[in-house]
Every structure is written in C-alpha cells, then in structure tokens.
Amino acid sequence: MNEKIEVDIKVPNQTRYLGLIGKIGEDIARTLKKYKGDREELAYHLNLVLTEAMANAIRHANEGDPEKEVHISITILDRILNIKVYDQGQGFDVNSLPAPNFRNLDEHGRGIYIIRTLMDRVTYQKHTHGHVLEMEKSLS
Amino acid sequence: MNEKIEVDIKVPNQTRYLGLIGKIGEDIARTLKKYKGDREELAYHLNLVLTEAMANAIRHANEGDPEKEVHISITILDRILNIKVYDQGQGFDVNSLPAPNFRNLDEHGRGIYIIRTLMDRVTYQKHTHGHVLEMEKSLS
Amino acid sequence: MILKIEEKGAAVLIEVKEERLDAHNSGELKTQMLALFEEGKNDIIVDLHDVRFVDSSGLGALVSGFKNASARNGNLKLCGLQPQVKSMFELTRLHRVFEIFPDSAEALASF
Amino acid sequence: MILKIEEKGAAVLIEVKEERLDAHNSGELKTQMLALFEEGKNDIIVDLHDVRFVDSSGLGALVSGFKNASARNGNLKLCGLQPQVKSMFELTRLHRVFEIFPDSAEALASF
Ligand SMILES: Nc1ncnc2c1ncn2[C@@H]1O[C@H](COP(=O)(O)OP(=O)(O)O)[C@@H](O)[C@H]1O
Ligand SMILES: Nc1ncnc2c1ncn2[C@@H]1O[C@H](COP(=O)(O)OP(=O)(O)O)[C@@H](O)[C@H]1O
Numbered sequence: 001m002n003e004k005i006e007v008d009i010k011v012p013n014q015t016r017y018l019g020l021i022g023k024i025g026e027d028i029a030r031t032l033k034k035y036k037g038d039r040e041e042l043a044y045h046l047n048l049v050l051t052e053a054m055a056n057a058i059r060h061a062n063e064g065d066p067e068k069e070v071h072i073s074i075t076i077l078d079r080i081l082n083i084k085v086y087d088q089g090q091g092f093d094v095n096s097l098p099a100p101n102f103r104n105l106d107e108h109g110r111g112i113y114i115i116r117t118l119m120d121r122v123t124y125q126k127h128t129h130g131h132v133l134e135m136e137k138s139l140s
Numbered sequence: 141m142n143e144k145i146e147v148d149i150k151v152p153n154q155t156r157y158l159g160l161i162g163k164i165g166e167d168i169a170r171t172l173k174k175y176k177g178d179r180e181e182l183a184y185h186l187n188l189v190l191t192e193a194m195a196n197a198i199r200h201a202n203e204g205d206p207e208k209e210v211h212i213s214i215t216i217l218d219r220i221l222n223i224k225v226y227d228q229g230q231g232f233d234v235n236s237l238p239a240p241n242f243r244n245l246d247e248h249g250r251g252i253y254i255i256r257t258l259m260d261r262v263t264y265q266k267h268t269h270g271h272v273l274e275m276e277k278s279l280s
Numbered sequence: 281m282i283l284k285i286e287e288k289g290a291a292v293l294i295e296v297k298e299e300r301l302d303a304h305n306s307g308e309l310k311t312q313m314l315a316l317f318e319e320g321k322n323d324i325i326v327d328l329h330d331v332r333f334v335d336s337s338g339l340g341a342l343v344s345g346f347k348n349a350s351a352r353n354g355n356l357k358l359c360g361l362q363p364q365v366k367s368m369f370e371l372t373r374l375h376r377v378f379e380i381f382p383d384s385a386e387a388l389a390s391f
Numbered sequence: 392m393i394l395k396i397e398e399k400g401a402a403v404l405i406e407v408k409e410e411r412l413d414a415h416n417s418g419e420l421k422t423q424m425l426a427l428f429e430e431g432k433n434d435i436i437v438d439l440h441d442v443r444f445v446d447s448s449g450l451g452a453l454v455s456g457f458k459n460a461s462a463r464n465g466n467l468k469l470c471g472l473q474p475q476v477k478s479m480f481e482l483t484r485l486h487r488v489f490e491i492f493p494d495s496a497e498a499l500a501s502f
Binding site for chain 1: 143144145146147148149150151152156157159160163164167168170171173209
C-alpha cells in the first residue's frame with residue numbers, strides 16, 4: 001500500500017519560523033515507512049533544503065516584509081518527496097546562477113547549490129502573486 | 141503584528157502517524173511568539189489532544205481502514221488555537237457521552253474527557269464525506 | 281515496540297523503551313502483560329523512565345494490566361514517571377489507583 | 392541568540408549555545424565577531440558543540456569571521472562539530488578552509 005503524506009504550511013514572512021518548518025521536515029523524514037537510507041541524514045537534508053528555500057523566499061522575494069506570508073507544501077506520494085515553496089516576489093532565473101567557486105570565499109551564494117546537490121530536480125516558476133520553487137527527490 | 145500560522149496535514153488512516161501529528165503540534169507550541177504560559181506544558185497538551193482526536197478518527201470513525209485518510213488542520217490566529225480533525229465516519233453525539241466515572245476502572249473512555257479538559261471549546265459536526273471534531277483554545 | 285522484560289525475584293520488571301506509549305503501541309504492552317499473567321506472573325512493575333508521552337490508550341493498557349493483576353491477587357506498580365507523564369495520571373485521577381515509585385529498586389522493595 | 396564569549400589567553404572562545412545556527416540568528420554571531428575585531432581581538436575559536444544544525448547563512452557568518460580575522464593577521468578556528476554539521480562543511484568544501492579541532496582545548500593549544 002502506498003504512503004501518501006501531505007503537509008501544507010503557511011507562516012509569517014519571518015526567519016523565526018525557519019526552525020518550525022525545518023523540524024516538521026525532520027519529523028516527516030523520521031516517520032517515513034520503509035526508507036532504506038540513513039534516516040537521520042534524510043532528516044537533516046529535509047530540514048536544510050526547507051530552511052534554504054524559505055530563507056530565500058523571506059529575504060530575496062518577500063524582501064523581509066513581515067506582513068507577507070510564506071507558503072510551503074511537502075508531499076510524499078509513490079516514494080517521491082515533493083517540496084514547493086511559494087514566494088510573493090519578482091522572481092529570478094534559477095538556471096543562470098553562477099556555479100559556486102569553491103576557492104572564492106563568498107559569504108553568500110551557497111543556498112541554491114545545496115538544494116541542487118541534495119534534491120533530484122529543482123525548478124522555479126511563475127505562480128499567482130509570485131513564484132514557486134519546486135524540488136523533488138526519489139526516496140527509494 | 142499578528143501571528144498567523146496554518147498547518148494542514150493529510151496522512152493515511154494508521155496509528156503509525158500519530159507521533160508525527162503530535163510532534164508537529166509540539167513544534168508549533170515551541171515556536172509561538174509571546175506565549176506567557178508554560179511552553180513545554182502547552183506542547184504536551186497539543187500533542188495529546190491531536191493524538192486523542194486522531195486516534196478516535198482512525199479507530200471509531202474510519203474503523204481502522206488503512207486506505208482511508210485523516211485530515212487535520214491546525215490554525216493560530218488572533219491568539220486563538222483552532223484544531224480540526226476530519227474523519228470519514230458515521231459520527232456520534234459528543235454531548236451525550238457519559239461523564240467519566242473516576243472510580244470505575246474502565247480501560248477506555250478518557251479521550252474526549254481529556255480533550256474537553258484541555259481545550260476551551262469542543263464541537264463535533266457533519267462535514268462532506270464525514271464529520272469534523274473542532275477544538276479551540278485561547279493562548280493568552 | 282521495545283520492551284525489556286526481566287524477572288527480578290519478587291516481581292517482573294517491564295521497561296518501556298519508547299518515547300511514546302500511545303494508541304499505536306499500547307496494544308503490544310497489553311499483550312505482553314497478558315502473556316505474563318498466563319505464566320502465573322502476577323506481580324509486575326512497569327518502568328516508564330524512557331517514556332516522554334502517554335495518551336489515554338497508554339493509560340488504558342496500564343489499567344488493563346492493573347485489573348488483571350489484582351484479579352489474580354497480584355499487583356501492578358509503576359515507576360520512573362517523568363513529570364509530564366505524572367500529570368497525565370493526575371488529570372485522569374489514576375494516580376490514586378496505581379502505586380507509583382521513583383525508580384524500579386524502590387518499587388521492587390515494596391513487594 | 393545565546394553566545395558564551397570568554398578570553399582564553401591566546402584566543403577568544405565563542406561558544407554557540409543554540410541548536411540551530413541559521414538565517415534567523417547568524418547575523419548576531421557576525422555582529423559579535425565584528426565587535427571583537429574592533430577591540431583588536433583577532434584570534435577566535437568558535438565552539439559549535441551544542442549546534443545540531445547549520446545552514447548556508449550560518450556558514451556565511453563563519454566565513455565572514457574567517458576573512459576578517461585573516462585580514463587582521465589573526466585566525467578563526469572551529470571546534471566541537473557534530474557529524475552532521477561536519478558534513479555541511481564538506482558539502483560546501485569549507486572543511487578545506489577552516490582549521491577544525493575536536494574540542495576547544497585542542498583549538499586553543501594550536502594558537
Ligand atoms: N525566491 C527568490 N526570489 C528572488 N531571488 C532569489 C530567490 N532565491 C534565490 N534568489 C537569488 O539567487 C541568489 C542565490 O541564492 P542562494 O544560492 O540561496 O544564495 P544566497 O541566498 O546566500 O545569496 C540570491 O542571492 C538571489 O539573488
Ligand atoms: N470520530 C469519532 N467517530 C465516531 N465515534 C467516536 C469518535 N470519537 C469518539 N467516538 C465515540 O466516543 C467514545 C468515547 O471516546 P473517547 O472518550 O475518546 O474514549 P475511547 O476512544 O477510549 O473509547 C468512543 O468509544 C466512540 O464510541
């Protein structure tokens with residue numbers, strides 16, 4: 001039988017909620033049926049990609065406006081983990097970001113690289129009132 | 141500024157997901173802004189009412205059918221915590237349950253009593269394809 | 281569910297090695313206690329030391345064990361309750377039913 | 392954010408007393424390090440012993456401190472990394488940038 005889990009979260013556009021979103025990701029990873037990999041590693045990775053994507057939505061898209069909202073949906077279906085992070089911003093071209101230069105000691109610019117490294121598929125598209133970063137990973 | 145949090149969860153009708161729902165409740169309690177009471181106590185209470193209501197939906201309403209689904213929504217708005225647990229069952233009369241007899245050592249029958257004790261308002265009503273148990277608590 | 285079951289002379293000690301004792305796993309605890317009763321082991325200590333969360337089904341399993349032990353002239357006693365777990369017994373008035381000890385040594389000494 | 396900052400002779404020890412070092416609180420760590428640099432304290436150890444989770448902003452704050460310390464002929468060294476935090480440095484190749492020690496005593500001895 002198939003394991004279908006859907007979690008949909010809306011929180012104010014504030015970094016104080018990063019920990020909540022990350023913890024929910026960890027809780028989901030720890031609950032998954034029949035996951036063969038390292039569960040604690042998956043928990044960290046889910047926490048991390050949720051934190052990175054939500055931090056970007058808060059700072060880059062919603063420009064720190066605390067009255068805005070971040071909407072996150074986490075779905076597991078057919079052993080595919082799908083995460084969507086909706087922002088209310090102008091968007092950016094996720095495919096034209098420079099590849100990170102590891103010798104360059106930049107303070108910023110590691111978020112999308114981390115997301116791409118840990119997830120199988122990453123897209124960023126227009127959506128009503130903003131954009132949505134969608135990330136997918138196969139769990140089997 | 142107002143703290144608005146909405147978490148909507150759908151999981152299979154199986155008790156193995158009770159822990160996930162309970163933990164999400166705890167995570168929310170630990171994140172709340174400006175809560176003056178005992179945060180760890182609130183976390184336990186949220187975990188508990190979510191666990192009790194979901195266990196009832198699984199066993200009494202959805203009769204343990206693992207193909208059914210439980211839908212839970214947790215909302216915080218204007219310092220009011222609102223929890224809805226949707227089942228796909230025939231319903232029951234929440235107001236005609238006997239008051240628990242503490243001298244009687246029954247194995248069952250403490251769930252709704254616990255929910256009523258910890259929450260300010262509890263209703264159970266018809267809804268599309270089933271019923272919804274709604275519980276509210278003021279957080280200030 | 282992880283239970284550590286050990287003969288301790290005067291009683292059998294059941295350590296519940298789970299964070300939660302709830303509607304998901306309390307049936308197993310009940311089954312294990314019934315198996316002990318069948319073997320004539322009617323004096324039981326349940327150590328909840330590792331348990332951080334109990335729901336009404338968890339309490340129900342313990343009540344079931346208590347009634348079965350009493351009916352067989354035995355006793356079921358509890359120990360190791362974390363403060364929030366203790367509160368659950370108070371909320372449901374079950375702290376007046378069970379004998380509750382700080383740890384398994386004290387519970388054992390009471391038999 | 393809870394930081395414990397102590398002069399240890401050869402260096403200043405900053406213990407991050409938080410479970411998470413992320414976009415929510417890493418700005419504060421940066422500010423605290425800048426304050427130390429202003430006082431001429433350019434040799435710093437950051438002890439991440441209590442930190443279970445670091446994101447790219449947390450790493451960024453540490454990179455910022457490292458660059459500032461180096462520019463002042465000082466050094467910023469790390470210690471107490473939990474295994475999953477260590478993995479974050481490897482994922483971003485920053486384990487080749489920072490000197491990383493098991494604990495603060497070893498980090499201190501290296502100055
Ligand atoms: N949701 C978003 N909306 C607009 N721009 C974004 C968004 N997410 C990322 N970006 C852009 O992509 C860049 C790289 O993002 P990232 O790799 O996460 O690093 P950082 O956030 O540290 O700059 C950001 O600096 C920003 O310009
Ligand atoms: N969602 C539900 N659908 C149908 N019946 C319910 C539901 N929730 C509770 N009940 C009824 O109310 C009774 C009391 O529930 P509760 O106080 O939780 O105790 P218990 O579940 O241990 O019996 C249940 O035995 C059941 O008959």
